[in-house]
Amino acid sequence: MTCKKISFLLVTLLFTSRIILQPRYSLISDCDETFNYWEPLNFLVRGFGKQTWEYSPEYSIRSWAFLLPFYAIIYPFNKFTELESVWNFYITRITLGLLSFILEVQLHSEIKKSMSHRVANIWLLFQIFNPGYFHASVELLPSSVAMILYIGSIKYALRYLSTNKSSSFTMSLTFNFIAGILGWPFVLVLSLPLCVHYVFYNPIIVSIRTAFDCTLMLLSISAVVIGIDSIFYGKFASVSWNILFYNVLNADENSGPNIFGVEPWYYYLLNLVLNFPLPVLLFSFVGLTHVSLAPLWISFTLWMVIFIMQPHKEERFLYPIYGLVSLSAAIGFSKLLTFSKLCKLLKKVLKSIVILAVIIQASSRIIALIVNYTAPLDTFAELYNITPSGLNDIELINVCAGREWYHFPSSFHLPDGYRLQFIKSGFDGLLPGNFPESIPLLETIRTIPEGMNNLNKFDAGKIVEIDECTYIVDMVDNSNKAVDAFNPIEEIENQKWNRVFCNQIIDVDHSKILGRAFYVPPIIADFMNKKLPSLWNRMYGVQFTDYCLFERAENAPREIDI
Structure with missing residues (x-):
């Protein structure tokens, strides 16, 4: 060619x-x-x-x-x-x-x-x-x-x-x-x-x-x-x-x-x-x-x-x-x-091996990033495909995040009338606030917001009570009850919140570095797991968890100031 x-x-x-x-x-x-x-x-x-x-x-x-x-x-x-x-x-x-x-x-x-x-x-x-x-x-x-x-x-x-x-x-x-x-x-x-x-x-x-x-x-x-x-x-x-x-x-x-x-x-x-x-x-x-x-x-x-x-x-x-x-x-x-003093044939072989190695390693890394970490994009975008029930009496619909606040992709993933809010979690730094919506754009930008600092100090004014949330996005595993306002496992068992859409995201705490960083096709992973289970799980072991959009159950109590 x-x-x-x-x-x-x-x-x-x-x-x-x-x-x-x-x-x-x-x-x-x-x-x-x-x-x-x-x-x-x-x-x-x-x-x-x-x-x-x-x-x-x-x-x-x-x-x-x-x-x-x-x-x-x-x-x-x-x-x-x-x-x-x-x-x-x-x-x-x-x-x-x-x-x-x-x-x-x-x-x-x-x-x-x-x-x-x-x-x-x-x-x-x-x-x-x-x-x-x-x-x-x-x-x-x-x-x-x-x-x-x-x-x-x-x-x-x-x-x-x-x-x-x-x-x-x-x-x-x-x-x-x-x-x-x-x-x-x-x-x-x-x-x-x-x-x-x-x-x-x-x-x-x-x-x-x-x-x-x-x-x-x-x-x-x-x-x-x-x-x-x-x-x-x-x-x-x-x-x-x-x-x-x-x-x-x-x-x-x-x-x-x-x-x-x-x-x-x-x-x-x-x-x-x-x-x-x-x-x-x-x-x-x-x-x-x-x-x-x-x-x-x-x-x-x-x-x-x-x-x-x-x-x-x-x-x-x-x-x-x-x-x-x-x-x-x-x-x-x-x-x-x-x-190189190698003959033409060996040069072609070397060139082919290098190119193949580059393509395989790069593809493995790229696919891993997509498979392991892109669940928040599709999960939040799912809000465009569902209609909340029993909410005619409130003006805005709050989509809340606690410990998963940093995975929020953008407000472009929220339909009109939806707003991102934060609930209590173990994060103790400064969370983002909200641009005021009731005044002209330039006036909003020129207004010094309350509760801001450049020292990453926590401000309680950036969080809301869980009762104000219509939706919550979180991973399906037990959270720390001492610091997290929302525990997915417990709330599902109590039928207070329902899963309306889920996608898989990597469980970082229970996955090895190679599993987090590189993708191995299932057929190869299964083969290695059968032949060398101990070594493979120690080096590549990867676990996933559900990354879900939760909706408040219709019969769940809520206290909202209108």
């Missing part, structure tokens, strides 16, 4: 993944995505949603400008069609997937021009079968958008490094400026090595002129974003600066991101092992020897060092360098095939 035919096949697979599969099946891996981005977007579109402390004008460390492009895209669907609101969720994901697809295809074309068709195809293969990128590229997060836009930055960085054109250098920085100012300011660090390279290899007068152009571009983007956020918050609001101040300059043991948990230095190394097939990681080290792309490899190394040094670590912090890992691995694999 020729390189062109392989490229066509890979582009088709990429399109299928980014536009069709990922929007529908990808999980929400972080509740920060739900409450800091999906909920405010739902508020812009439908006038209600959960509000976090980050959106309080007192702190203003989340950007409304970041959400406006997505609002502009889904607004016409709400205005001129009668689609269910859950489609806003999927249209937004499709938009993110489409943006990623376009930039990845463009980078594939640039790699083909500046290096080789084979490297370009290998890169695209590694991008498609990339478990981390599979869910990250359709997540509504600044780090995800930064990851996607940095693909565009890499494209022009490659063109600059192969042609030394100043216009390509400026375009590379422009993509990263948009990613940093509109999305996540830390991503600007990735352009520093390229800037040093430019200054070192160009005359001083050329560097000054280019620096002026780039500064003008940076200021223009900043002015637009700061202007939009200032209008929304009703005061001067530089969200990028506020994020930097909160996370770095004003952070200590008692404030800043560290209060949400810290991880050991090797956290990100384990994270890369989970989100990239092992051959890809191994080849990426070989690719770092490609000295002509040294500024990109320095960016990759600098990013890893900076974030490994931070006590508070999260998977999404590595998103921006995912494209670099794939690029380095593609170059490394190509180098090994080119300089």
